[in-house]
Amino acid sequence: MQFLMLWEQMEVFTMSNNNDVLLSARNIRKSYYIGTPNELEILHGIDLDIRKGEFVSIVGQSGSGKSTLMNILGILDRQTAGEYSLNGIDISNAPAKELAKLRNRHIGFVFQTYNLIARTDALSNVEMPMLYAGLSPKERRARAEELLEMVGMTERMHHTPDELSGGQKQRVAIARAMANNPDIILADEPTGALDSGTGRMVMDIFHDLHEKQGKTIVLITHSNELAAETPRIITISDGNIISEKTQEIKIIRPTAEERKEIC
Secondary structure (H helix, E strand, C coil): CCHHHCCCEEEEECCCCCCCEEEEEEEEEEEECCCCCCCEEEEEEEEEEEECCCEEEEECCCCCCHHHHHHHHCCCCCCCEEEEEECCEEHHHCCHHHHHHHHHHHEEEEECCCCCCCCCCHHHHHHHHHHHHCCCHHHHHHHHHHHHHHCCCHHHCCCCHHHCCHHHHHHHHHHHHCCCCCCEEEEECCCCCCCHHHHHHHHHHHHHHHHHHCCEEEEEECCHHHHCCCCEEEEEECCEEEEEEECCEEEEECCHHHHHHHC
């Protein structure tokens, strides 16, 4: 079903006026096989600022360096050279033992492959980041139930991932990403494994998080079509940012009945 033809309610999104820089990267370089004859530099000096409340896409084809950049922004890997700070915290010089805490408290991840724990139900999957953050069982349960309701998964909260469809798994993953109310959500090809209708529903959730909750979202994608839904588009190729543009976005929402058809 072509939901692009069925959307009825139009809303206009523009760039945030908030000038507070949440993420700042300067001259980020990433190399592998350092000091060997086959040393390979993947990122060649990336400069990037992302402000609080922005919805930004980083778009590029396979091999462009976008996933390497995402791993550095998400504190899953360290840059070889350059400076990176997140919410005023100098990540570049943070001790290794502190990086996991920083990820848990400041960043929510949504991956193409969901990365849910297979033998654990949806509710427990969403609770997991809060367990590491030290919340009480009562607090974890209440927050997880609230988030699963937000993404329309209340009736499936006690099902394990193998009992869920791809779209349902991704909704659980989004709820988990929101568990600790992170400063930023990094979404890596979040619709890549979904059909077009289900992917549309997932993108609508991201738009709701951005619009209604003011969440900062970075969408990493190879799809120019998805990138076109974000107010700011950063294009990366061969380890360099080659273009950047901002735009006014017009999003037409599906009706409640149309949403139910793809749930």
